[in-house]
Amino acid sequence: MxxxxxxxxxxxxxxxxxxxxxxxxxxxxxxxxxxxxxxxxxxxxxxxxxxxxxxxxxxxxxxxxxxxxxxxxxxxxxxxxxxxxxxxxxxxxxxxxxxxxxLQPAGQFHIEQPHNNKVLLLSAGCGITPVMSMARTLLADKRDQTDIHFIHAATCAEQIIYHSELLDMKKQHQRFKLDIMLEDATDTEYMEGRLTQATLENYCPDIRQRSAFLCGPVAFMQSMKEYLDALGMDMTQFYQESFTPSEPPQPDNAYSASKADALAQATVFVPSFGTQTQISTGSLLIDALESAKVPVIAACRSGICGSCKCKVTKGEITRTSTEALTEQEIADGFVLACSCQIHSDIEVSLS
The missing domain is CATH 2.40.30.10 (Translation factors)
Structure with missing residues (x-):
């Protein structure tokens, strides 16, 4: 094929x-x-x-x-x-x-990140999707010997995504261990409650020997990261899906309050579309492009997906994320519009 x-x-x-x-x-x-x-x-x-x-x-x-x-x-x-x-x-x-x-697949949260031969796949709710792809792929490779411990949290049994397949994977593969924690475990054999540091250690006593891949709601990921760190995991072998809004950009020291006041409005010019718009300095580039009706995609608005990549050819900006850009793209002036703050009149190219 x-x-x-x-x-x-x-x-x-x-x-x-x-x-x-x-x-x-x-x-x-x-x-x-x-x-x-x-x-x-x-x-x-x-x-x-x-x-x-x-x-x-x-x-x-x-x-x-x-x-x-x-x-x-x-x-x-x-x-x-x-x-x-x-x-x-x-x-x-x-x-x-x-x-x-x-748009083509993207993202730095993936199974090719450096990891050892024992991995912890940790998820909650719909955060199970990327780690399930990892588990399916590792188990489908007959040459692979990775020891997989899959821990998933859900509200109740009927809300466990891929439940039947997870049970089949546990039955068919000796190197796949499964633990599920439910907030309501009625009519199941699963533990009831929320994942805590103690339950993580109980489920996975060898947690310090594992690499971890984590995905789920923001608060869940924050708690799990803290627990794993406290339990002694090597955090250089810890990865989580970063598909969450970033903090608002902060101006570089080079931009003083007086300069910002003097440039209360900035012009954003996109020559290839023959359009320009006025916007307050300090605003995000994505907001300016969208207000000018420029066809730019902002799927995550957090500097992760890379769909709003464009090039600033003139002007001054600061940026909080370059995660979806290569080193060469950064050197060439490409930015992620959703994570780029305007400090002067700028000119933008979408190619």
Whole structure:
């Protein structure tokens, strides 16, 4: 089979090939190429930015892949969230045969980060998706001998995503250990409560010997990181999905209060689109580009997904994230618009 070729920039349209109910408030679906024969390459743990049209506007969000790489379908699992525009649309309106805008896989949270031969995959809720891709991939490789300990937290049994498959993996692979913690463990054999430092140590006595990959709600990840550190894990072997909003950018010392006052307004000029807009200094570049109707994608708004990459060719800015950029792109002047603060009149190129 041939490998799917992603464009150097921009999106492609992929077809929804299958949809099924994963839990009462969560669906899984697969996307495939038009010929349904091309395989998709990505690193387990990475995410993809999807774009769907809602009320006449193309809206983008980033979702982790849960499938194996080098397959003809990419699998996603999306949970409905309160007021979640795209998650609710996908759960209620996505149809088999529908085409979706897709940007190529990206992200630095993945199984190719340096790790030893014993790993802890730790997740809660829908954060299970990227670590499930890691587990599936490690177990599918018959040459791989990684010892996998998978710990997952959920509210109740019916909310455990991939529950049946997890149990099958535990039954079929001696090197796969599974522990599940439920807030409500009624009619199950699982422990009831929330994951604490003590329960983590109880589940995984050899935690200090493991590398860890963590994904889940922000508060959950903050607590788990603190617990793992306190339990003596080597934190150079700790990785977590950073798909959360960054702190507001802080100006460099080079920009004094008087200079900021003198430049209360800045002009953002995009020559290739023949458009410019005025915006307050200190504002984010993404806000200026969106107000000028420039077709830039801001899926995560936290400097992680890289979908809003552009080049500042003139002017002064500061940035808080370069995570999705290569060293060469940084040297060439590329920035992530969602993590870039404007300090003067600037000129921007999207290519």
């Amino acid at each position: 041939k490998q799917f070729q992603w464009p150097e920039s921009g999106s492609v349209r992929l077809r929804c090939n299958n949809i099924w109910q994963e839990t009462p408030d969560c669906i899984s679906f697969t996307l495939t190429s038009k010929d349904q024969a091309s395989t998709f390459q990505f690193i387990p743990g990475q995410f993809v930015t999807l774009g769907v049209e809602i009320d006449g506007s193309l809206v983008h969000r980033a979702y982790s892949l849960s499938s194996l790489p080098n397959q003809t379908e990419m699998q996603f699992t999306v949970k409905r969230v309160t007021d979640g525009l795209v998650s609710n649309y996908l759960n209620h309106h996505l149809q088999i045969g529908q085409e979706v805008e897709v």
